[in-house]
C-alpha cells in the first residue's frame with residue numbers, strides 16, 4: 001500500500017502543475033455554464049453565483065458534488081436497465097453518448113466518474129467502443145473537441161495554434177486518421193482516438209485536462225465510402241502524399257513547438273509508412289513518440305517476459321523462446337525491434353543472430369529475404385530461407401506454427417479470426433509448457449481470436465492476452481482462464497507523465513526501455529504463475545505513477561532531464577535515487 005501513497009504524494013507535492021488546481025476565471029454568466037472546464041452545474045455555491053453573475057441562471061437549490069455524482073451514476077444505471085436486450089452496438093453507443101454529454105458539460109464531474117469507475121468506463125471512452133464512435137463520428141458529431149488542422153490550412157497553422165484557449169499545453173495526441181485501430185482509413189472521424197487517449201492521460205496520469213490537446217491532421221481520406229457520405233465532416237479529397245504530406249506535418253509540429261516548446265506529441269494511428277517516417281523525422285527535433293510503434297512494443301515486451309516467468313523459468317530463458325509475430329505493420333515491427341534489442345542486451349550485446357528466434361508473418365505469409373518489394377522496416381526480421389527447414393517464403397500461419405511449435409503466437413495483424421481453430425489447435429504442440437497467445441489487434445471484432453476460442457482450442461494451460469477487453473473464461477472445472485489486456489494504455493500515460501515531469505526534450509530508447517521494464521516487473525511472481533501478466537485496469541494510476549517515475553529516473557541517468565516547474569535537475573536527481581531504491585525493493 002505504501003507504494004501508492006509514496007508516488008501520489010510525490011506527484012501532488014512536487015508536481016502540482018500536473019494536477020488541476022485553483023485557477024483564475026475570466027468568464028462570467030452563461031459563458032461559464034457553457035464552459036466544461038469551469039462549469040459546476042447546480043454545484044455552484046451561492047457566493048460563487050453572486051460573484052460570477054450566475055444568480056437566476058440556475059435552479060435555486062445548490063447540489064453537492066457527491067449528490068451530482070450519484071445523480072449521474074443513477075442515470076447511467078437506468079440507461080443500462082432500459083437498454084437491456086438491445087444490440088451491443090446500440091448499448092455501447094448509448095453509454096458513450098451519456099458520458100460524452102457529461103464530458104461536454106462538466107469536465108470535473110466527468111473525470112471524477114471516469115477515474116472512480118475506470119474499469120467499467122475505459123471500454124466505452126477508449127477501446128473498443130471508441131472504434132465504433134470513430135466509424136460513426138460524422139453522424140454523432142454535436143460539439144467540436146480538440147483542434148483540426150487540414151490540408152486547406154497550409155500556411156495558417158502558426159496563427160491557428162493560438163486559437164486554442166489554454167495558455168499551456170503539456171500533452172498532444174495527434175492522428176491523421178489513416179489507420180484507426182484495425183478499422184483502416186477513417187479520415188477526420190479518427191479524432192475520437194486522440195480524445196480517448198487523452199482521457200486516459202487524465203484518468204491514469206493525472207494530467208490537467210486544461211493542458212491536453214487532441215489533434216486531427218486532416219490531409220484527406222482514401223476511404224471512398226466516406227468521400228461519398230453527405231454527412232462526412234472532413235476534407236473531401238484523396239490523402240496528400242509524399243512531400244506535400246510531410247510539409248503539412250512539419251508545419252503543424254513547428255507551430256506547436258513555437259507556442260508550447262515543451263509540449264509532448266504522441267503520434268497515434270498513422271499508417272505504417274508515415275508512422276516510421278515521422279518518428280525518424282521528428283524524434284531528435286521535438287519531444288514526441290509513436291505510441292503504436294514504441295508504446296505497443298513496451299507492453300508486448302513486458303508480456304513476453306511475463307510469459308517466461310509464468311513458465312517458471314528465469315528471464316534469461318527469453319533467449320530460447322520461439323516467437324511468431326503475425327502482422328508486419330508499425331505495431332508488429334515495433335514489437336520485434338524492441339524484443340530483438342532485449343535479446344541482444346541479455347546475451348551480452350553481441351546482437352548477432354539476435355532475431356533467429358523470431359518469425360514474422362504478414363498478409364503474404366512468412367517474411368523472408370526472398371520477398372520482392374520487402375518493406376525496408378521489415379528487412380532486419382526477414383528470415384534467410386537457408387536457415388529454414390521445411391518452410392519457405394510466404395508460408396502460411398498454420399504452416400509456420402506447425403513447424404516452429406512456438407512458445408508465443410502474437411497477433412498485430414488487424415484481422416479478426418486469423419488465429420482460427422486449426423491454428424489454435426496447432427498451438428497445443430507448442431514446445432512450451434505454457435504457450436502464450438496474444439491477440440492484440442483492436443477493436444474486439446479485429447482480435448485474431450477470442451478468449452474462449454483460445455482456451456477451448458489451444459488448451460487450458462495457455463497464457464492469453466488481447467488488445468481489447470474480454471471476460472475471463474470459465475474453464476468449467478472450477479478454474480478460470482485469465483484474460484490479460486495487452487494494450488498500450490499501460491505505458492503511454494506513464495511515458496508522457498515521466499517525460500513531462502523530467503522536462504526531457506526528447507524521448508530516448510533508454511526512457512522507453514525503462515518504462516517497459518517497469519511494467520514487466522510490476523506483477524508478483526504469484527500472479528504471473530497464474531497467467532496474470534498485466535495489472536487490472538483498476539490499478540492504472542499506480543502503474544502509471546511507477547512507469548512515470550521509471551521514465552524520470554532514466555531521463556536523469558541519461559542527462560536528458562531538465563526539470564519541470566520549480567523542480568530542477570538536481571532535485572530530480574535526488575528524487576530519482578530514492579525512487580530507484582524503492583522500485584528495486586518493491
Ligand SMILES: NC(=O)c1ccc[n+]([C@@H]2O[C@H](COP(=O)([O-])OP(=O)(O)OC[C@H]3O[C@@H](n4cnc5c(N)ncnc54)[C@H](O)[C@@H]3O)[C@@H](O)[C@H]2O)c1
Nearest residue numbers: 181182327328329330331362363413414441442467487488
Ligand atoms: N494492443 C495494442 O496495444 C495495440 C497497439 C497497436 C496496434 N494494435 C492493433 O494492431 C493492429 C495492426 O496495427 P498496425 O499499426 O501494425 O497496422 P498496419 O496496417 O501497419 O499493419 C498490419 C499488418 O498486418 C498484416 N496482415 C494483414 N492481413 C494479414 C493476414 N491475413 N495474415 C497475416 N498478416 C496480415 C499486414 O500485411 C501488415 O503487415 C491494429 O488492429 C491495431 O489496432 C494494437
Ligand SMILES: O=C(O)C[C@H](O)C(=O)O
Nearest residue numbers: 127181269292442487488
Ligand atoms: O488504441 C488502442 O486501444 C491500442 C492501439 O493504440 C491501437 O491502435 O490499437
Ligand SMILES: [Mg+2]
Nearest residue numbers: 268269291292
Ligand atoms: Mg493506436
